[in-house]
Amino acid sequence: MLSKSGKYAIRAVLYISNHSNKNNKIGSKEIANKLHIPAPFLAKILQELTKKEIISSVKGPHGGFYLSQKNNNKTLFDIIDCIDGIQKFENCFLGQEECNENKPCVIHHLYVPFKNKLLSKLKTKTIVEMAIEYSKNNNFFDFVKLNE
């Protein structure tokens, strides 16, 4: 479904949301280490996200990545749109030319409801909401969030 780049992007952005803020930026290498992502590869991905203003960055000493208010209200859908493109959500699960009710493949009636729920969540929940959900699911509450 998602490419490795896309998965890396989402996990990295959620990590940034949970572990940094404007006064406490985080470097791409640290994120890469923590998430076990090849560092130069992640750096490229973060570059693209920065260019599309989904995350923010500052160069130089104590520079790094963080999320502005505006960034935090973007969605995971925006991330996927930026890195992978969203065409994939139109495609038939089995690669038929069309995906629709008229000529459904044998997986269609399983796949479409899942896809709709997925898209709804990806589009309506903000990055910060997702990051909080993740931190709750995983029982951690980061000190950085406190003094944001």
Next chain:
Amino acid sequence: MLSKSGKYAIRAVLYISNHSNKNNKIGSKEIANKLHIPAPFLAKILQELTKKEIISSVKGPHGGFYLSQKNNNKTLFDIIDCIDGIQKFENCFLGQEECNENKPCVIHHLYVPFKNKLLSKLKTKTIVEMAIEYSKNNNFFDFVKLNE
């Protein structure tokens, strides 16, 4: 989720089930044309399926591919296992090292129920059952099936 090879494989096998039988085999080129799949690429895929005895073939004039009784009772899961491998069904949707309830990613609780339904269908329905379901969904009933 599935690679192109895997999608091609499933669509081709369902096509074979619906449009050929032991006395009326179908060639790889014809399948490729009908399903808009690159012909030499499909030929390779069908070779692998034949080697793993998921489909049957006969060389020479009036040769081609068909499904034996035994073939027809295999599943789409067997096809995926042969072409793509089944490791992918273990992976986290967002590429986390583990996919489990202890450290669920933000898509986990949407993804796992879908995956379970999908796997259940892929594993329990036979190829011939899937092929019939497809032909019903698409309102065609092939003459070849009649005199099988």
Next chain:
DNA sequence: CAAATAAAAGATAAAAAAGTCTTTTTATAT
């Protein structure tokens, strides 16, 4: 048997995705 036909096998080739490395730019702190 000979000719024709279709799959099998295997070698290449092209494209896409993933990953690495080097240089440049910019912000910060001393």
Next chain:
DNA sequence: ATATAAAAAGACTTTTTTATCTTTTATTTG
């Protein structure tokens, strides 16, 4: 100002996936 740290930019490499081409082998038909 200068040194430094970190991202930005971009060239490059490797790996994987997708696709093609050629030769061989097996089967059928006349």
